[in-house]
Amino acid sequence: MIKGGTGGSNTQTGLLYEAKTDLKVFLNSKEGYKVEGTRVFYHGDLVARFFKKHELYGFLKSNNIDWKQHISKKLLPDGCIYVIVNNTVFIIEVKYQQVSGSVDEKLQTCDFKRKEYIKLFSKLNYKVEYCYVLSDWFHHEQYKDVLDYVISVNCRYYFTYIPLHEFGLPVPQETPKDDVIPSYEM
Secondary structure (H helix, E strand, C coil): CCCCCCCCCCCEEEEEEECCCCHHHHHCCCCEEEECCCEEEECCEEEEEEEEHHHHHHHHHHHCCCCCHHCCCCCCCCCEEEHHHHHHEEEEEEEECCCCCCHHHHHHHHHHHHHHHHHHHHHCCCCCEEEEEHHHHHHHHHHHHHHHHHHCCCCCECEHHHHHEHCCCCCCCCCCCCCCCCCCCC
């Protein structure tokens, strides 16, 4: 969670991750949302575009952007959502750990990757935010320094949950109900 933010207390209005989730399925399950391909609608209005991995490069190509002119190696985000109202692309990387391992050091690459995505989206003049969604494993004290670093380089992290309002997406009013998010490997 970002310092001063809130945790996953309200799964009705946010995206809950437990290492696996499908943002498209989640949004389709929310009142007023409809996802068609990569387009996200809220009450019929286009509010966002969502891409996974290679889908991002199809979007760039459709906007006459040759990624090779901006970066030297493809980056394949777990998720990438362009929110129209705030002209911002949110790169979402999901990191799930249950024991120490190679994911530990991957957290330290956020500044480099954010800068690469900024170059990639420069022609479209989109703002870029880089976010980690982390499993509870990263609450361990040994991650304090790296999590402080993530914030210091203008990246974000959340534990298991991102509230929709953090993206600038509309938050639907819902009646209490079972809020199970279908899963898949990102």
